[in-house]
């Protein structure tokens with residue numbers, strides 16, 4: 001059969017249209033043009049999830065775990081490329097951590113009382129469709145960890161991700177939906193919109209079908225969620241100090257602090273943001289940081305240049321500096337630092353701008369204090385009342401206790417790098433939503449459930 005030029009053209013156009021349609025559908029499970037439609041779809045899928053057996057929910061979560069591991073490098077690369085923040089190696093580790101240690105349905109426990117007057121249970125039930133706002137600092141880590149926990153609790157979730165991390169967040173959302181579909185579950189267990197904005201966020205926050213909002217980010221978003229009139233979980237900003245006293249293993253403290261501070265270029269909100277060191281060990285600590293841990297000692301001149309570069313005139317962070325590595329930051333201020341430079345350090349007063357500001361980049365100011373008592377007061381002041389995270393290096397248990405009480409934070413790591421609190425080189429589970437402000441602490445599946453009491457009067461007690 002001989003086809004004319006125009007017939008061939010028409011066939012080619014038709015095939016290309018079909019391919020394009022398939023392309024735009026694949027890789028976009030859970031992504032909608034309109035926020036109201038996204039919420040509607042999440043509502044439909046929640047009805048299915050709520051009727052699933054716990055075993056079936058767990059199968060989907062296990063499949064999400066596998067898919068995160070399969071895609072850990074892709075997710076890490078996408079995150080770094082899209083946001084310009086962090087580093088691929090550490091982001092891979094963060095994704096593997098999420099895959100392996102995020103709690104699933106086992107986190108949902110039933111409380112029971114039985115006695116002469118019968119049996120009473122407190123069961124943890126789903127809220128329904130949860131609205132979640134996520135940051136650009138750990139974009140896919142937060143989406144994946146939130147979805148696993150929320151799904152374990154029987155919920156589905158609508159995300160309004162950070163506009164600087166849309167593609168990465170959508171890729172993570174797609175992974176969760178593919179996992180659900182592959183296990184016989186519904187599509188749209190996690191949803192979002194193609195273009196999340198403050199307007200789509202406002203629609204989500206006001207929507208009648210969203211009973212619970214979860215905000216992970218800075219003070220603005222947490223305040224917005226807590227002002228919504230709905231139940232809100234607020235995982236806000238921190239500025240974690242690491243206090244080192246004269247009883248600590250100073251060499252180990254130096255290594256732990258630099259390891260914690262430089263992990264993913266200091267993006268985690270729990271990471272060491274400044275050091276408070278007792279006078280008698282301060283010089284040794286800084287010496288170990290410089291000689292054994294790749295720290296660059298910034299002169300007063302370099303400090304001034306860094307202030308002018310990383311903080312804007314209005315006092316906000318220069319986004320181009322957030323999550324950059326130390327060598328890149330130094331290059332921005334005209335310093336060609338040697339290979340292996342991991343962190344920029346300097347000694348300064350507690351009021352120093354690079355010390356009071358939550359920088360989220362490997363710049364670590366050291367504040368010298370005369371003794372432990374002054375150290376505690378300084379650390380409390382530097383934490384700004386966020387009650388988020390604080391760290392201490394000391395072998396004196398009484399002092400550790402005093403510090404923990406004074407700081408009153410959701411996380412306190414003793415004698416280790418900050419990431420030990422996320423179950424990375426420490427016991428316990430990870431999360432990237434640490435509800436410092438509203439008090440839930442490290443969130444997990446149980447956080448995303450509501451308690452329901454069910455009482456059987458005068459029977460079912462077999463004691």
Ligand code: NAD
Nearest residue numbers: 135136161162217218220221224235236237238269433434
């Ligand atoms: P960010 O506050 O700029 O943005 C976070 C999210 O909130 C984004 O999706 C953003 O679009 C949205 N948002 C901001 N203001 C809003 C408003 N008024 N109404 C509705 N949505 C709003 O934060 P970021 O730069 O993406 O992340 C870094 C900050 O988040 C740091 O302060 C860090 O400490 C904090 N953080 C906290 C946790 C935690 O678990 N506590 C975890 C990660 C990050």
